[in-house]
Amino acid sequence: MEELLSKIRACNLCNDLLPLGPRPIVAASPKSRIAIIGQAPGSVVNESGIPWDDKSGENLRAWMHISSEDFYNPDKLALIPMGFCYPGRGKSGDNPPTAICAPTWHDQLLNELQELRLVLLVGKYAQDYYLGDTAQKTLTQTVQRFEDYLPKYFALPHPSPRNNIWQAKNPWFKASVLPRLSQEVASALKEK
Numbered sequence: 001m002e003e004l005l006s007k008i009r010a011c012n013l014c015n016d017l018l019p020l021g022p023r024p025i026v027a028a029s030p031k032s033r034i035a036i037i038g039q040a041p042g043s044v045v046n047e048s049g050i051p052w053d054d055k056s057g058e059n060l061r062a063w064m065h066i067s068s069e070d071f072y073n074p075d076k077l078a079l080i081p082m083g084f085c086y087p088g089r090g091k092s093g094d095n096p097p098t099a100i101c102a103p104t105w106h107d108q109l110l111n112e113l114q115e116l117r118l119v120l121l122v123g124k125y126a127q128d129y130y131l132g133d134t135a136q137k138t139l140t141q142t143v144q145r146f147e148d149y150l151p152k153y154f155a156l157p158h159p160s161p162r163n164n165i166w167q168a169k170n171p172w173f174k175a176s177v178l179p180r181l182s183q184e185v186a187s188a189l190k191e192k
Contacts, residue, residue: 001030001112008084008105014098019088024101025051028078030114033188036060037106037130038122039158040083040097051079059159060122065182066189076189078113080106082125093162102129118151118188120181123158131155140170146177154184 005026012022025041036052044054052060052071061071070076083097084105090096110116121127124139130153136142139157146155157163157173167173 024084029074031075032078034118035078036120037126038081041086046086056160064185
């Protein structure tokens with residue numbers, strides 16, 4: 001695993017596509033029980049080098065009912081973005097994750113996670129990639145049907161504060177999805 005993580009952190013396959021150059025950000029251990037597959041690091045995370053080290057990460061940890069200590073323990077959680085580097089700013093937020101990371105590295109990483117029990121698919125890029133034809137037409141529909149993808153996958157919207165309007169329009173998310181998420185997370189982290 002350490003050799004693989006070193007290769008990923010040294011990757012420069014999409015150097016020409018990245019406005020700030022490559023800085024792959026990932027965390028994992030063979031003992032990781034939950035994998036969080038998100039979009040790509042934002043500018044704050046690119047600067048700190050710590051995955052989910054921003055308001056989105058705070059929101060995600062609150063959704064999961066998990067401490068920062070557990071969240072950043074690679075023996076508990078693997079933090080794997082669809083694109084490992086900051087993709088730069090677009091017209092309405094960050095650019096999409098680069099398309100080369102997931103097909104190049106994800107299978108190798110996931111094959112090393114010997115204790116994996118649950119994969120959180122955060123955002124449409126991760127859901128489309130992993131759920132393929134079983135993903136619904138919209139992120140909202142996919143998240144509404146989250147139970148269809150259990151026990152392996154749990155579909156979530158991105159926890160960005162920009163999605164507060166989405167949450168306000170979809171009160172079922174807080175009422176039904178988040179309680180189940182915290183249950184699934186607690187179960188996946190429980191010692192067997």
